């Protein structure tokens with residue numbers, strides 16, 4: 497419990513109704529979507545204006561209170577688990593205004609608590625397109641997306657959140673406003689602080705406003721499902737499509753375990769006897785879409801697809817994408833603990849990675865469902881377990897380390913999109929170097945000398 501004078505000060509800043517001190521409230525904000533130990537914060541506050549957000553950060557800074565900002569808490573790396581030292585959780589769900597959608601210059605300015613899918617729909621209503629679409633988009637916030645540099649199902653063609661962040665206004669550790677980037681297509685003014693802050697997981701600043709690039713909506717699209725009776729053939733088809741220099745907007749993979757879980761959860765009509773599925777969408781100019789769709793279909797058949805189902809209309813297409821987005825929830829229902837991994841490999845190595853996952857599941861006697869953004873080389877092996885079973889949990893930890901080792905040996909990375917948080921900070925050196933960690937710690941120490949902003953995340957300490 498924080499000192500009552502400070503609680504009073506926060507009540508003055510954000511309003512008494514936006515300060516939470518009850519045990520039940522505090523417990524609610526002690527965890528996120530990652531499998532890491534919960535930590536109950538000392539206080540939770542919910543600013544509803546920029547001014548209140550800035551003043552809250554300032555008071556935390558002045559009093560040495562560690563700040564963990566929380567959007568929707570859907571991150572999978574422990575980024576919103578508070579710190580043990582008198583942690584204050586700042587909720588952004590009161591900062592949810594789309595401040596501007598500029599159709600002429602194709603950008604938007606938003607507050608950090610705007611929900612991703614709601615923003616994409618608002619842009620679409622004006623004929624504009626905001627491509628980043630994490631599987632969690634129905635609830636995740638743009639602030640959380642920027643802080644994690646979230647990817648999504650359309651990453652293959654359209655890239656990830658960082659490709660759309662034109663500028664930021666954020667509060668530094670003293671609660672002072674810092675402005676980066678611009679609303680112009682080009683901006684070479686000053687250091688690239690936007691680049692530094694994107695993916696910083698709340699450790700270097702607290703976003704107050706985000707300027708996002710929008711692009712024209714694609715004129716046409718075509719979605720299809722390719723059915724395989726061998727998992728390895730599906731993964732080889734992914735590599736073959738990319739090798740043929742075709743870039744679908746989406747190229748998703750699901751193994752049989754995931755297909756069955758998703759189908760029993762969402763009844764989308766997926767073929768439950770398939771060894772693996774590829775869900776593919778091409779978009780763009782109508783003529784090009786038709787041409788690419790034919791080529792993709794040909795490649796899938798050459799690579800052994802036993803069936804190809806082209807979505808008849810948008811409703812059918814949306815049903816399948818909704819099913820794919822439900823994969824994590826569907827798998828989560830099967831066992832008490834779900835560990836979703838994010839190791840990513842160069843795309844041509846996908847078949848090797850799929851095989852490695854099967855070998856690791858067999859070696860450590862674990863159930864591992866695999867799905868994910870195969871076109872990006874970003875698979876999500878998902879281990880179903882029960883953390884209370886200590887013997888099995890040791891095997892899970894060994895399997896996770898084996899997955900990372902395998903990905904790194906193939907020239908891959910620990911995280912394609914879920915960030916480092918606390919879940920992966922101990923593995924960081926495996927991918928980088930001791931000097932990289934020292935360098936990162938020096939940046940953090942210079943910008944946040946009292947270690948107030950989301951301490952312990954990414955670089956530990």
Ligand SMILES: Cc1cc2nc3c(=O)[nH]c(=O)nc-3n(C[C@H](O)[C@H](O)[C@H](O)COP(=O)(O)OP(=O)(O)OC[C@H]3O[C@@H](n4cnc5c(N)ncnc54)[C@H](O)[C@@H]3O)c2cc1C
Nearest residue numbers: 567568569570571575631632637639640641643647698703
């Ligand atoms: C079912 C499911 C599917 C998912 N699918 C995907 C996917 O396809 N792609 C993907 O990339 N991720 C995915 N994720 C992970 C997660 O949704 C993303 O990381 C998302 O960006 C988190 O958004 P959030 O609003 O929940 O942020 P939170 O989890 O609340 O926060 C994430 C991080 O951002 C920081 N943060 C939040 N707001 C601010 C702010 N205003 N200023 C500074 N820092 C801030 C937090 O401190 C924390 O470190 C999925 C998660 C789930 C549960």
